[in-house]
Amino acid sequence: MQDPGAGADAYTPTDRTVPTRSADRARYDRESVRAILDEGYVCHLGFVRDGAPVVLPTLYGRVGDRLYVHGSTGSRPLRMAGAADPGLPVCLTVTHVDALVLARSAFHHSINYRSVVVHGLAYEVTDPEEKRRALDALVDHVVPGRAADSRPANRKELAATAVIRLDLDEVSAKFRTGGVNDEPEDLGLPHWAGLVPLRKGYDTPVPDPALAPGTDLPDYLKVL
Amino acid sequence: MQDPGAGADAYTPTDRTVPTRSADRARYDRESVRAILDEGYVCHLGFVRDGAPVVLPTLYGRVGDRLYVHGSTGSRPLRMAGAADPGLPVCLTVTHVDALVLARSAFHHSINYRSVVVHGLAYEVTDPEEKRRALDALVDHVVPGRAADSRPANRKELAATAVIRLDLDEVSAKFRTGGVNDEPEDLGLPHWAGLVPLRKGYDTPVPDPALAPGTDLPDYLKVL
Numbered sequence: 001m002q003d004p005g006a007g008a009d010a011y012t013p014t015d016r017t018v019p020t021r022s023a024d025r026a027r028y029d030r031e032s033v034r035a036i037l038d039e040g041y042v043c044h045l046g047f048v049r050d051g052a053p054v055v056l057p058t059l060y061g062r063v064g065d066r067l068y069v070h071g072s073t074g075s076r077p078l079r080m081a082g083a084a085d086p087g088l089p090v091c092l093t094v095t096h097v098d099a100l101v102l103a104r105s106a107f108h109h110s111i112n113y114r115s116v117v118v119h120g121l122a123y124e125v126t127d128p129e130e131k132r133r134a135l136d137a138l139v140d141h142v143v144p145g146r147a148a149d150s151r152p153a154n155r156k157e158l159a160a161t162a163v164i165r166l167d168l169d170e171v172s173a174k175f176r177t178g179g180v181n182d183e184p185e186d187l188g189l190p191h192w193a194g195l196v197p198l199r200k201g202y203d204t205p206v207p208d209p210a211l212a213p214g215t216d217l218p219d220y221l222k223v224l
Numbered sequence: 225m226q227d228p229g230a231g232a233d234a235y236t237p238t239d240r241t242v243p244t245r246s247a248d249r250a251r252y253d254r255e256s257v258r259a260i261l262d263e264g265y266v267c268h269l270g271f272v273r274d275g276a277p278v279v280l281p282t283l284y285g286r287v288g289d290r291l292y293v294h295g296s297t298g299s300r301p302l303r304m305a306g307a308a309d310p311g312l313p314v315c316l317t318v319t320h321v322d323a324l325v326l327a328r329s330a331f332h333h334s335i336n337y338r339s340v341v342v343h344g345l346a347y348e349v350t351d352p353e354e355k356r357r358a359l360d361a362l363v364d365h366v367v368p369g370r371a372a373d374s375r376p377a378n379r380k381e382l383a384a385t386a387v388i389r390l391d392l393d394e395v396s397a398k399f400r401t402g403g404v405n406d407e408p409e410d411l412g413l414p415h416w417a418g419l420v421p422l423r424k425g426y427d428t429p430v431p432d433p434a435l436a437p438g439t440d441l442p443d444y445l446k447v448l
Binding site: 016020021041042044045046047048049051052053054055056057059071072074075076089090091092093095097099100102103104105106107109110111113115117119135136138139142143146147149150151152153154157161179180182186187188189190191192193194195196197198199200201202203204205206207208209210211212214215216217218221 | 240244245265266268269270271272273275276277278279280281283295296298299300313314315316317319321323324326327328329330331333334335337339341343359360362363366367370371373374375376377378381385403404406410411412413414415416417418419420421422423424425426427428429430431432433434435436438439440441442445
């Protein structure tokens with residue numbers, strides 16, 4: 001185990017990234033943060049519109065310590081980020097639910113989870129090269145290696161797509177792992193207690209009906 | 225198929241619940257919204273702190289058209305909701321990722337998903353009876369029927385737990401279903417295209433080592 005908050009390869013905790021409760025479940029090391037981010041499919045992106053919060057699910061990609069979100073040039077958070085000076089305050093959260101934790105007591109029911117919360121300013125990506133790398137990262141985030149096995153975006157598609165960037169700087173990971181934490185006096189109760197892990201991974205892929213003849217399922221999609 | 229936006233059993237669309245893009249993917253009927261909410265384990269709760277958005281994963285429960293979120297009395301959004309007058313502006317979002325959509329073109333990569341976004345004011349629940357019902361709903365949301373098969377919260381546990389309520393009123397569901405939408409001129413490309421469904425459901429439960437002798441796995445946890 002690494003020291004959760006220390007070392008050059010960790011993010012510096014801030015007032016916003018130290019939880020008010022269960023601070024022992026927080027971690028700041030880059031390795032934990034990246035592993036959680038890389039396993040996710042969608043993030044939940046929060047921003048403020050007319051003083052109220054908005055939380056939308058969206059795909060994302062990572063290049064080093066930068067996260068990218070894309071969308072139509074007409075989509076609201078992307079337009080807002082493009083217009084904001086210096087940038088649009090956002091909070092980007094990725095969560096994995098690993099297991100249900102069933103305790104004998106209602107109070108101690110919980111879930112085992114891993115989450116990452118990123119605070120910062122989102123900027124529109126205007127450099128064409130960075131935009132291309134970001135879009136590759138977004139596709140590779142869905143399936144690693146997939147960007148190289150698909151037709152790259154053409155000029156029209158690039159023009160229709162906006163990309164915003166959020167740096168990993170003010171960021172924390174949070175975990176709940178392990179078993180049931182019932183009170184000692186409840187251990188003899190007749191209720192079943194334990195973990196119910198949730199299934200993960202790919203189910204059998206379903207090919208497009210119009211697949212070009214002889215197109216085999218790529219190795220990176222083989223179900224283990 | 226139901227008419228997505230009409231009828232007495234539907235929520236009324238508002239400026240905040242009509243998306244700027246892909247409005248054809250939005251639905252407002254109560255049945256779709258409830259089905260998506262009831263299938264989730266965590267929601268992503270957004271609120272505004274010092275002018276910036278915060279998005280946190282948390283468990284939730286539903287009773288009719290009311291959602292409940294709970295936590296320690298010391299947790300930040302729960303304290304903020306208790307202190308806010310008339311209530312704390314929140315956005316609560318639940319998302320299911322059903323399948324990866326791999327297109328021949330990078331541009332048309334997507335995911336099949338179902339999400340619900342709820343806007344509104346969160347209020348602290350102070351009525352003891354409503355609080356008990358809310359806590360039962362939170363446990364039953366993890367596993368339906370589980371509240372009746374666990375020890376109810378005692379006075380000390382109730383006092384340590386805060387519950388906030390958010391009414392389902394300004395709410396929408398959003399879907400992406402179906403197959404790959406490649407451009408006609410790309411259909412002959414040699415890249416595999418199709419859907420990769422994600423696995424769902426329970427894996428084999430892991431009993432607590434201190435389970436009382438003779439405590440069998442309940443039927444509601446049997447893996448199909």
